[in-house]
Amino acid sequence: xxxxTENALTKAGNVFMNPAEASSQHIVESRLHGIANVDPLTGLxxxxxxxxxxxxxxxxxxxxxxxxxxxxxNLDGFKPINDLFGPEAGDTILRxxxxxxxxxxxxxxxxxxxSGDEFAFILPLVFERKTAERMGMxxxxxxxxxxxxxxxxxxxxxxxxxxxxxxAGDEFENLLKSADTALYRSKRRGRGxxxxxxxxxxxxxxxxxxxxxxxxxxxxxxEVDVHFQPIVNLKNDMVVGFEALARWCDPDLGYVSxxxxxxxxxxxxxxxxxxxxxLRKAAQTALSWPKELFLSFNLSSAQLxxxxxxxxxxxxxxxxxxxxxxxxxxITETAVMMDADTAKKIIAELREAGVRIALDDFGTxxxxxxxxxxxxxxxxxxxxxxxxxxxxxRACEHIVKAIVAMCDGLNLQVVxxxxxxxxxALKLKALGCGMGQGYFYGKPADATTTRRYLAGKYxxxxxxxxxx
Ligand code: C2E
Ligand code: MG
Ligand code: MG
Numbered sequence: 001x002x003x004x005t006e007n008a009l010t011k012a013g014n015v016f017m018n019p020a021e022a023s024s025q026h027i028v029e030s031r032l033h034g035i036a037n038v039d040p041l042t043g044l045x046x047x048x049x050x051x052x053x054x055x056x057x058x059x060x061x062x063x064x065x066x067x068x069x070x071x072x073x074n075l076d077g078f079k080p081i082n083d084l085f086g087p088e089a090g091d092t093i094l095r096x097x098x099x100x101x102x103x104x105x106x107x108x109x110x111x112x113x114x115s116g117d118e119f120a121f122i123l124p125l126v127f128e129r130k131t132a133e134r135m136g137m138x139x140x141x142x143x144x145x146x147x148x149x150x151x152x153x154x155x156x157x158x159x160x161x162x163x164x165x166x167x168a169g170d171e172f173e174n175l176l177k178s179a180d181t182a183l184y185r186s187k188r189r190g191r192g193x194x195x196x197x198x199x200x201x202x203x204x205x206x207x208x209x210x211x212x213x214x215x216x217x218x219x220x221x222x223e224v225d226v227h228f229q230p231i232v233n234l235k236n237d238m239v240v241g242f243e244a245l246a247r248w249c250d251p252d253l254g255y256v257s258x259x260x261x262x263x264x265x266x267x268x269x270x271x272x273x274x275x276x277x278x279l280r281k282a283a284q285t286a287l288s289w290p291k292e293l294f295l296s297f298n299l300s301s302a303q304l305x306x307x308x309x310x311x312x313x314x315x316x317x318x319x320x321x322x323x324x325x326x327x328x329x330x331i332t333e334t335a336v337m338m339d340a341d342t343a344k345k346i347i348a349e350l351r352e353a354g355v356r357i358a359l360d361d362f363g364t365x366x367x368x369x370x371x372x373x374x375x376x377x378x379x380x381x382x383x384x385x386x387x388x389x390x391x392x393x394r395a396c397e398h399i400v401k402a403i404v405a406m407c408d409g410l411n412l413q414v415v416x417x418x419x420x421x422x423x424x425a426l427k428l429k430a431l432g433c434g435m436g437q438g439y440f441y442g443k444p445a446d447a448t449t450t451r452r453y454l455a456g457k458y459x460x461x462x463x464x465x466x467x468x
Contacts, residue, residue: 039113041091042098050112050120054172057124058165069126070175071162072183073101073139076191078117081154093147093154104142120179129196132162136194144192159186160194168197181205188267212268214250215261219274224248226282227444230453231296231415231437234429239457241294241328243437244282245444246274266302275303276316283320283327285447289454296328296358301335305342310349324354328379331357333365336375344375351376358415362403372410380407384418387438391423401431408432 037049045053050070057068075097082090094117101111101119114120121139126132140160146153161183169175178197185205186193195201218224228242246258265271279297286295303309317327329350336343336359347357358379359372363386372380382403389396400416407414416428419438428436445453 042095042113044098044102044119045110045112047112047114049110050114050122050176051172053110053112053122054175057122058170058172058175061165062170065166067127067164067166069121069123069132069135069162069164070179071121071123071132071136071139071160072114072179073119073121073143073158073160074183074187075117075143076157076159076187078156081156085149085154089149089154092149093156096147097143100142100145101139104138126162126164128164129162129198132164132196133194136160136162136196140192140194157192159183159192161186161197162195163197178202208264211253211256211261211264214253215248215256215265215274216270218248218250219265219270219277222277224274224277225446226278226285227446228282228285228450229437229444230442231435232441234416234425234433234436237441239293239441239454240435241296242286242289242450243296243330243444244278244298246278246298247444247446262298262300266300271300271302272306272312275300276312279313279316280320281447283317283322285450286322286326287320288451291323291326293454294326294328294356295322296330298330298360299335301332301338304331304335304346305339307342307345310346310353313350313355314353324350325356328356328358330360330381332360333362333368333371336371337365347376351378361417363399369406372406372412377412379413379415381415381417381437382433384438387416387418387424387428388420390427391421397427397431400428400433404431404433 037045037052039046054070061068075093078090078093081093094113097119098111098113101121105111105121106123106125108124110122112120112122121135123132123135126135140158143156143158146155161179161181163169163175163178163182165175168178181202182195182197185201186195189195215224225247226244227247228244230239231241231243232238233240246262248258248261249255262271262274265274282295282297286293299309299313313327313329314324317324331343331347351357356378357376358381359375359377360381361383362380364383380403382400386396386400386403390400404414413435414433415435415437416424416433417437419425419428419436419440421440424438425436425440442453
C-alpha cells in the first residue's frame with residue numbers, strides 16, 4: 001500500500017518555512033486554517049474540516065435543491081488490535097485505511113478522519129438510499145482485504161452509517177446526528193453492517209431505547225417474572241420437569257415477548273443481570289417442587305461466549321440451594337457456534353458439576369450432525385416447526401423418526417416441543433419419542449399456579465408458599 005507522499009499537512013506545514021508567503025496575512029490565516037483542519041496522522045481532513053465542508057455544500061445545495069450524502073465508517077474491533085499489536089501498528093492500519101478510502105471514493109467526494117477509528121465521507125453525487133448502500137458495500141469490500149503490518153497481516157471490518165441531505169437533516173449538526181444514529185444501529189447489529197438513516201429507523205431506534213430503559217428498570221425492580229411449562233414423559237404422561245420462560249408486562253408498553261426482550265438485553269449488555277434474576281427466581285420456585293422434577297432454563301447466546309457463565313450459574317443455584325443435578329440448561333446451535341471453544345468449556349464445567357445440557361430448537365439452526373458428537377449434550381429438543389406438521393406432513397414425520405433413532409444411538413434424550421393436540425402426542429408416542437412439551441400438556445403458568453397444579457397432581461397438600 002502506498003503511503004501518502006505529499007499530504008495536506010506537509011503542504012500546510014510549509015507555511016512557516018516560506019517567509020515570502022508568510023508576509024501575506026491572508027495566506028498565513030488560510031494555511032493556519034488548513035493545519036487546524038488536518039489530521040496529522042493520515043493527512044486527511046478532520047472533524048472541523050467535515051463541518052466546514054458540509055456547511056459549505058449545504059449552503060450551495062440550499063439554492064440548488066439537489067441532495068447529497070454524508071457517511072461515517074467505524075472500524076470494528078480496532079481497539080483490541082491496537083492493544084494487541086501496539087499503537088504504532090494501530091497508526092499504520094489507520095493510514096492504510098485512509099489511503100484505501102481516498103483511492104476508491106468517486107471524484108468530488110471527500111474522506112475525513114472524524115476521530116480515532118472513525119472516518120467520514122462527503123458524497124456530493126449520492127442522492128438516495130440505494131446508491132448510498134451500494135457505496136457502503138464498495139467501501140466495506142475495500143476495507144475487508146488484509147492490512148499489512150510488515151511481519152503479519154490483520155483483517156478488520158467496518159460498520160457504516162449514511163445520511164442523505166436534506167431528508168436526514170438540513171443543517172450540519174442534524175445531518176451528522178442522523179449519520180451517527182445510522183452508524184449506531186449498524187454497530188448494534190454486529191460487524192460490517194450498513195445503515196442509511198430514515199424516519200422508520202429513527203422510530204425503531206427510539207422504540208428500542210424506550211424498551212431498553214423500561215426493561216432495565218424492570219430488572220432492577222425485580223418485575224420480570226418466570227413462568228413454567230411442564231415437560232412430560234410420553235410413556236405415561238407424567239410431569240418430569242418444567243421449562244422456565246421469562247415473562248414481562250410493562251405498565252405502559254404492555255406484554256413484551258421474551259423473543260424480543262431477551263435479545264435486546266443481550267444487545268445492550270445487561271443479559272447477565274436479567275438472567276441472574278430469572279434463574280434465581282426459577283431455582284427458588286423449583287425448591288418447592290417434588291425433588292425428582294428438574295428445572296430447565298434457557299441460556300442466551302451471549303452467555304455462551306462469556307467464560308464466567310458456568311461459575312455464575314453454579315453460584316446462583318448454590319445460593320438458592322438447588323441441587324445442580326436438578327438443573328438443565330437449554331442452548332441453541334447458533335449460540336454454540338458463535339464461540340465454539342468457549343461454549344465447549346462452559347458446557348464441560350457445567351456437566352462436571354452435574355448440570356445437564358439440552359440442545360434447544362433442534363433442526364432450525366445451521367444444524368450439523370457432527371456437532372452432536374463434538375459437543376457433549378444430554379438432550380435434544382426437537383423444534384415445534386417439525387412437531388406442528390407431524391400429523392399432516394410425511395416428511396416431518398420421517399425427520400422426527402430419524403432424530404429419535406439417531407438420539408437413541410447417541411444416548412441422548414429427546415423432547416418434542418410444541419405439542420398442541422392429541423393426534424400429535426399419539427404420533428410422537430408411536431415414533432418412540434421419550435418426552436414432550438406443549439399447550440396440549442400445559443401452557444406456561446406462574447409459580448403459584450404451577451405449585452397448585454403439582455399439589456393436585458401429586459395429591460399432596462399445597463407446599464408452603466416460598467418467597468420468590
Ligand atoms: P424456547 O426456549 O424454544 O421456548 C419455547 C417457546 O414455545 C415458548 O415461547 C413457549 O411459550 C412456546 N410454546 C410452548 N408450547 C407451545 C405450543 O404448544 N404451541 C406454541 N405455539 N408455542 C408453544 P416464549 O415463552 O414466547 O419464549 C420464546 C423464546 O424466548 C424461548 O424459546 C427462548 O428461546 C426465549 N426465552 C424465554 N425465556 C427465556 C429466558 O429466561 N432466558 C433466555 N435466555 N431466553 C428465554
Ligand atoms: Mg427453550
Ligand atoms: Mg425451544
